Amino acid sequence: MRARTVTAAFALLVLLTAPLAAQVPFTIGTFTAQPGTSVSGDLAVPGRGVEPGTTIPISILHGSRPGPVLALFASVHGYEYPPVLALQRLRKNIDPKDLAGTIIMVHVANMPSFLGRTIYYTPGDGKNLNRVFPGKADGTISERIAYQLTREVVDRATAVIDLH
Template sequence: MRIVILILLLFLVNQSFSQSSFYFYDKEVKPGTKQHFKIPITDNATTSFIPITVFCGIQDGPTLGITAGVHGYEYPPILAGQKLIQSINPKSLKGVVILVQIANLGSFKGRSPFVNPLDGKNLNRVFPGNSNGTITDRIANFIVTNVITKSDYFLDAHAGDASEDLMPYSAYYSNSSLKKESDRGKEMAKSLLFDHIIIFNTDGKKYMNKNDLSLYCSAEAFKRGIPSVDIECGKLGTTPNKLVAKIESGILNMLRFLGMNIISAETKIKDEYLFIKDRTYQSSKSDGIFYPSKKSGDYVKKGMKIGIITDYFGQVKETIFAKSNGIILLIVGTPPVNKGETILTIGKI
């Protein structure tokens, strides 16, 4: 079988390319090749760059945009991107893949959860960005202008940040006025091979209005009519190899589903998926120390005890009870807790 595949690959390589060169950042990426870019970003006060890999296939096809490291402390998607450098073969690719290896390099280098320490902003709350703003605004603007607007499909990969005990899942955007794009996104989310799929229902959401900020990276793509999915895989700033591999294999399977792998057309699909339409968010009413008695992935019933918050002398200030039935998607997994912050998200299955 391996010999047959090699013969087929050589045959394809020796044929005249039907894919045109792809131009990115005013540079040519020739058919059957990949090229790395270090995109400088500056707001005159601070300077950074975005590492991006562009894969140009040997046949015409769609363009898939992928972002990792929008939050630089979310490591598994970033490491999966490093693996995809080798596992996406442009000589067996139909179309183009634009892979943003680390969108928020300032956060990554500074080991900074949630925000870019260069300006204190959360990159996933400023889209579509601003070419005249601070460095985080300009990063968002570059991604929109040079990745999202060039994409036919879009994927944003995340994980649980430093304090977040998060269970793995995929998600897709849905809107009743974008049915074709919503349906395509659903199938893309299934092809990522996660057991649980969250539906981001955007009907009535303010960020879908033309003149309002979309805030989120993948929401900006969907707002522009691009089928869009998310990955959430990893937690607490850790780097388990099995989760890195899960992200990598899921993305490669999605490439097959999109018809972008001309060697292998076989797409894996799970027998069953659990879809989550609604989520319940619970916030702390107190500052203090959080002692959870549950973890991500646990099923809970309304009224079930989730944990306690004490003051800094061990006195209980608040007992947390589940406000709905469902599965814990995310729970704070480190001791510090601040009044008003989300400490628990329950998905209603």
């Protein structure tokens, strides 16, 4: 009994006195957020042959302490305007210095559909982005968007919320 108590006390002492893991920078595409900061940029989706690529506007709110990664998606369907506004407002109200973990905000997941004002389908390939994940690196524009989002955001997230 005494050995268990000593072992438990020693384990607790080690946990309490061990240095906390340092938060490291978080990179998506070509932009990096340092711990306790936020950064915004465009994730590039390459073109294919004569078919143009696109960009995906993203913000990273990277906490000063390690923790889970939450990804928030807006405008997977081009007509979904309220989630775009919600993420803009939310971004202004979160101080990354107060966060443990990281929030990735995908402000407009489907830029061709958003700009084309289409409801469910991406102009150019007629596909529903919501139905082509995880995508293909050499696929249609919807499949390439899904591929980039999967590789850069979804695969790195602890949780993903698609706002509709």
